[in-house]
């Protein structure tokens with residue numbers, strides 16, 4: 470009896486070990502990046518590898534709560550979010566697996582990925598100043614700090630402080646200036662507002678074009694997308710803090726779910742996304758900058774010229790995010 474059990478056991482083991490390692494047939498993506506910017510990449514990966522995708526889109530914080538609630542039962546293999554603040558939160562909450570990948574480390578600059586390998590930037594965006602090209606001369610602009618100057622009273626448009634992009638921008642101001650100076654800056658911005666803070670960056674650009682304000686702070690791809698539709702839109706980009714710390718940059722990035730049962734397949738997908746030819750396509754789709762130095766930016770962005778980016782590691786933006794939220798509340802930035 471025991472011999473029979475043993476031989477049965479050996480047979481099962483033999484069968485298991487002789488079957489080839491099963492390739493992932495389907496990866497589940499939780500993505501805060503909207504589907505039109507991702508779908509062509511998924512389709513291309515499926516065509517090249519046979520790996521299919523399921524796709525769930527929602528706001529970053531909603532996806533993070535969902536991952537936390539699902540725990541070990543989650544079906545998510547990959548989390549894609551916009552803004553390092555969200556990626557940092559997901560990593561801190563133990564929702565992302567550390568990845569040790571020479572490919573990702575070579576393709577993604579160190580400042581744009583987690584030091585622990587839990588997330589990697591896939592495209593880079595700058596949060597900078599835009600202005601009414603018919604009413605403002607570039608020489609009048611003096612970086613983020615300049616927007617607190619009383620000369621912009623009633624002329625500044627900002628998005629709501631509930632938005633993670635602004636939270637990361639303010640977190641990096643705290644890192645650079647210290648809390649007290651950062652608060653003075655933010656209070657200056659709030660005092661200059663022309664309109665109640667807007668729900669999104671596109672509305673900021675449109676309000677400037679419509680003459681409701683003269684300057685604003687947006688992620689540059691929102692301006693680029695509107696410029697792609699209308700090259701004559703009277704709004705221009707200004708690279709902030711070029712004599713100082715450089716433009717605040719952030720990422721759209723991804724990590725592998727801590728409870729994914731297909732971590733190797735998920736890692737291969739991230740490595741593929743970081744490759745130069747795919748990076749070019751990402752940049753063309755979302756009008757952000759590639760993170761891979763081998764890939765060129767879209768011509769529309771190339772025409773805006775080079776800029777010096779803030780070298781502060783993005784993990785700092787995540788770490789100081791709670792302080793930034795409290796600071797913006799105190800300063801009355803709604």
Ligand code: FE
Nearest residue numbers: 551670688691
């Ligand atoms: Fe965005």
